[in-house]
Amino acid sequence: MKCDVIIVGAGPGGSMAAKTAAEAGLDVVLLEKRQEIGDPVRCAEGVSKRTLCQMVKPEPEWIASEVKGARIYAPDGRSIVMSEDKSGSEVGYVLERKVFDRGLAMQAARAGAKVMVKTRALGLLKKDGKLCGINAMRIGEPLRIEAPIVIGADGVESKVGRWAGIDTTLKLKDIESCAQFLVYDPGIDDEYTEFYLGNDVAPSGYAWSFPKGGKMANVGLGIQGSRSKPGEATRRLHELMKTRFPNGKVVEMVVGGDPCSGMIESTTADGVMLVGDAARQTDPLTGGGILNAMEAGTIAGEVAVKAIASCNVSRAGLKEYEDRWRDSIGRHLARSLEFKDFFVKLTDKDLNLLIGSLAKEDISKMDLPGMLRVLFRLNPKLLWDLRHLAV
Amino acid sequence: MLTVNRYKCCYCGACVGVCPTCALELVETWLEVSTDCKECGLCTKICPVGALEVKA
Numbered sequence: 001m002k003c004d005v006i007i008v009g010a011g012p013g014g015s016m017a018a019k020t021a022a023e024a025g026l027d028v029v030l031l032e033k034r035q036e037i038g039d040p041v042r043c044a045e046g047v048s049k050r051t052l053c054q055m056v057k058p059e060p061e062w063i064a065s066e067v068k069g070a071r072i073y074a075p076d077g078r079s080i081v082m083s084e085d086k087s088g089s090e091v092g093y094v095l096e097r098k099v100f101d102r103g104l105a106m107q108a109a110r111a112g113a114k115v116m117v118k119t120r121a122l123g124l125l126k127k128d129g130k131l132c133g134i135n136a137m138r139i140g141e142p143l144r145i146e147a148p149i150v151i152g153a154d155g156v157e158s159k160v161g162r163w164a165g166i167d168t169t170l171k172l173k174d175i176e177s178c179a180q181f182l183v184y185d186p187g188i189d190d191e192y193t194e195f196y197l198g199n200d201v202a203p204s205g206y207a208w209s210f211p212k213g214g215k216m217a218n219v220g221l222g223i224q225g226s227r228s229k230p231g232e233a234t235r236r237l238h239e240l241m242k243t244r245f246p247n248g249k250v251v252e253m254v255v256g257g258d259p260c261s262g263m264i265e266s267t268t269a270d271g272v273m274l275v276g277d278a279a280r281q282t283d284p285l286t287g288g289g290i291l292n293a294m295e296a297g298t299i300a301g302e303v304a305v306k307a308i309a310s311c312n313v314s315r316a317g318l319k320e321y322e323d324r325w326r327d328s329i330g331r332h333l334a335r336s337l338e339f340k341d342f343f344v345k346l347t348d349k350d351l352n353l354l355i356g357s358l359a360k361e362d363i364s365k366m367d368l369p370g371m372l373r374v375l376f377r378l379n380p381k382l383l384w385d386l387r388h389l390a391v
Numbered sequence: 392m393l394t395v396n397r398y399k400c401c402y403c404g405a406c407v408g409v410c411p412t413c414a415l416e417l418v419e420t421w422l423e424v425s426t427d428c429k430e431c432g433l434c435t436k437i438c439p440v441g442a443l444e445v446k447a
Contacts, residue, residue: 034419042403120418157404157417170408172433177405179439225409231441255439257405 001144003027003114005304006134007151008121008160010037010105013276013293014153016055018108018115020301026308028113029145030105031136033120038101042156042256043290044180044218046193046210049092051291055298056107062100063093065213068191074355075198075348082371083364094193094210094218095290104294119143124150124163124272131164131271131313148313149304151273153297156257158278164269168280172225174261176205176287179233180220182252185245188215196221196244197351203227204344207240219245222258222287224344260284262337263330268318273300281329285336285343292333296325335389342386350382392446393430395422399442406434406443 005021007014010032018030049066052058069083109115118139125133125146133146152160156175161168188211196207204224211217221237233255241248259280267279275281276293283292303321307313346354357378363371376383400422407415407422414427415434435443 040402118419155404157407157415159407159413159416162413168408169411169413172409172436175405175409175437177437177439225437228436230435230438230443233439234441253401255401255405256403257408257437257439259408 002146003029005149006147009153013297015104015108016294016297017301018113019111022111022113024305031119032117035118038098041097045095064096070193072195076352152278153275155277164272175225176222176258177228177233178222179237180254181250183219183248185248188217258287285340396442
């Protein structure tokens with residue numbers, strides 16, 4: 001079997017790459033190793049409404065709920081509220097990933113991509129040292145697919161990069177170990193996402209509640225891998241349930257590893273581009289990765305089209321992908337990484353001080369930079385290391 | 392050797408992402424361990440459900 005581009009992984013990043021390349025007329029094969037796209041979910045499902053709508057027109061069934069804002073709890077229980085239009089990044093819509101992922105794959109299929117499920121990439125094909133496709137297994141049978149370009153959108157457990165000589169291995173400090181329950185509890189606030197901070201709740205991470213409508217919410221937490229031990233995320237989630245949602249009913253369980261390394265050195269090799277979690281493009285502070293993956297996927301699709309047209313699929317020929325995503329997503333990741341590196345060192349006392357200092361201010365109309373400026377004014381000593389970001 | 396408790400594993404793939412020798416592969420609901428495993432135990436630490444264990 002021959003095509004122009006093989007995309008490994010039919011998550012939001014892979015499907016956007018497939019759709020973009022197929023719309024431009026390329027012959028695209030989109031592989032998904034699972035038999036169902038979008039399942040099992042490994043995600044808290046929150047995205048910025050504005051950014052999502054800039055990239056796609058969301059179908060109503062993709063959206064589980066729309067929230068008004070975010071409430072952030074300090075370890076001592078005090079909280080601050082940010083409105084959705086100001087807090088921007090990870091609140092707005094809470095998606096139904098199983099439907100959303102399949103919807104995006106469907107768009108790629110409609111654009112002309114060939115979607116193959118239960119088809120797993122086994123390795124890269126090479127001819128005279130040059131990449132020429134992949135070996136795969138489709139429903140237990142070997143399958144050889146030839147193509148000059150392979151886009152690895154194969155998630156946290158990505159292999160495409162490693163096969164191509166890109167070291168994507170995550171150190172324990174660069175991955176969050178996460179567990180989440182879909183919870184029904186009459187006490188759930190359907191209109192606000194909630195974030196719970198504190199080293200007792202989630203060491204070097206945070207816990208969350210993302211409402212999905214009808215008094216249901218994704219309640220979960222992530223802890224830094226270097227502070228994790230076997231089963232720690234699930235154990236702590238049970239603790240959180242006891243304190244926050246003692247009467248909550250768990251109707252689904254989700255676990256996963258969230259890359260939070262920030263930018264890796266390279267996301268391209270000859271004939272290869274990495275996208276989304278596979279490229280470690282997840283926001284290191286929030287752990288949000290859907291929209292970055294979609295944006296990177298779109299760029300990768302566009303660059304694939306140009307590379308095929310100019311008959312240059314070498315790493316140099318794919319440099320535009322590297323440049324463009326670093327210029328947009330990359331800037332944001334670098335900033336988030338600095339915040340994260342600072343945030344993970346904070347004690348509960350520091351967190352209480354920071355949140356407490358905002359409790360006296362009216363931040364409801366502030367955007368993030370505005371809130372940061374206030375934080376710096378009130379806590380100059382504690383935030384000294386971040387002073388260059390407060391402009 | 393590294394053992395996988397398949398009754399606990401939620402097949403999330405976090406272990407695959409941290410494996411320094413690329414010895415793990417997630418095949419749908421099935422985690423495969425290859426002979427490249429050096430029993431370093433990193434994967435056991437990251438596992439959100441505690442499904443992995445290095446046994447003597």
